[in-house]
Amino acid sequence: MTDRSMIDRSAMAAERFRTLAQSYGCDLDRWPRDEQAAARELASEEWAAELLHCEGDLDLLLDGWKSPSPSTALIAAIAASAPPARGRRVRNWRLWWSGLGVAAALSGIAAGSLATAATASRHAGSDLEGTAFGDLDQEGNE
Amino acid sequence: MVNVDPDAALLQRLAGGDPAAARLLVAAKLPRVLALAARLLRDPVEAEDVAQEAFLRVWRHSGRWTADGARFDTWLHTIVLNLCRDRMRRRKTQAGDAVPELPDPSASAEAVLIEGERERQISAAIGDLPERQREAIILVHYQNCSGQAAAQIMGVSVEALESLLARGRRALRTRFLSREPAAHDGSLHD
Numbered sequence: 001m002t003d004r005s006m007i008d009r010s011a012m013a014a015e016r017f018r019t020l021a022q023s024y025g026c027d028l029d030r031w032p033r034d035e036q037a038a039a040r041e042l043a044s045e046e047w048a049a050e051l052l053h054c055e056g057d058l059d060l061l062l063d064g065w066k067s068p069s070p071s072t073a074l075i076a077a078i079a080a081s082a083p084p085a086r087g088r089r090v091r092n093w094r095l096w097w098s099g100l101g102v103a104a105a106l107s108g109i110a111a112g113s114l115a116t117a118a119t120a121s122r123h124a125g126s127d128l129e130g131t132a133f134g135d136l137d138q139e140g141n142e
Numbered sequence: 143m144v145n146v147d148p149d150a151a152l153l154q155r156l157a158g159g160d161p162a163a164a165r166l167l168v169a170a171k172l173p174r175v176l177a178l179a180a181r182l183l184r185d186p187v188e189a190e191d192v193a194q195e196a197f198l199r200v201w202r203h204s205g206r207w208t209a210d211g212a213r214f215d216t217w218l219h220t221i222v223l224n225l226c227r228d229r230m231r232r233r234k235t236q237a238g239d240a241v242p243e244l245p246d247p248s249a250s251a252e253a254v255l256i257e258g259e260r261e262r263q264i265s266a267a268i269g270d271l272p273e274r275q276r277e278a279i280i281l282v283h284y285q286n287c288s289g290q291a292a293a294q295i296m297g298v299s300v301e302a303l304e305s306l307l308a309r310g311r312r313a314l315r316t317r318f319l320s321r322e323p324a325a326h327d328g329s330l331h332d
Binding site for chain 2: 019020022023024030031032033055057058059061062064065066067068070074075077078079081083084
């Protein structure tokens with residue numbers, strides 16, 4: 001590799017290092033994973049260390065904004081809003097010990113089971129195509 | 143390298159009707175959901191409403207979870223972000239750009255007062271950022287989303303996200319800190 005190309009590569013790496021520091025802050029673990037190794041090599045250089053130190057001051061400041069913890073009331077309300085477990089619903093129907101109850105549980109026909117009703121999904125060309133919940137748009141709408 | 147969703151096992155249990163799974167999911171995710179909503183909306187009551195709505199959507203779709211889609215945490219963050227955006231849009235149409243003030247802390251000591259005031263200043267400064275810059279900083283700095291995940295949540299490219307982050311951080315640094323980073327470009331010295 002020529003001296004010129006080494007200088008060009010170094011300049012590019014420095015520019016990219018600066019961009020990442022100014023975007024993600026001083027914590028290299030926040031940086032894009034595939035760029036962290038190269039960043040750690042550069043981090044010990046004086047200019048890079050100063051840049052990280054400067055961004056670290058801002059990170060420290062930002063860390064001063066704490067978030068609220070969920071109240072027990074909120075936790076309870078949200079947990080209570082979850083659909084009842086399939087087994088519990090079958091028990092409520094007093095079918096648990098009957099063969100019909102077992103068959104119902106296995107077939108998943110218990111109303112209000114966690115298997116949600118099949119509704120047509122409205123695919124809105126979302127960037128989250130193929131989400132963890134099948135075809136949903138970004139608002140969780142079907 | 144296989145990229146396994148860390149929430150996969152719990153979601154499978156939820157889809158399978160495990161009664162403990164919902165409680166575990168709430169315990170695992172509600173703090174993050176509430177933190178995101180609280181910082182975006184800067185209104186604790188609205189933040190709790192958003193948190194509840196987000197989980198209602200989780201329950202509604204819990205039986206349809208698949209292992210080959212986007213990560214659950216990314217999906218959940220997208221839901222919360224969009225719910226918050228809807229609320230902020232409604233605020234603007236109902237009351238101009240007025241943002242609810244954070245409640246004053248019931249200060250009993252000077253240190254608490256000072257800390258509370260500092261938090262309000264940071265909150266206000268971030269709240270004053272353009273919407274996309276604010277979202278980017280909250281997702282990356284506070285929610286610890288990767289750049290890729292944050293970009294996906296916001297529906298922008300990673301490059302666009304990094305630009306939003308840099309501009310937002312620059313504005314905050316100007317507001318709070320007097321020191322700018324030295325203009326080194328890392329060029330080789332003679």
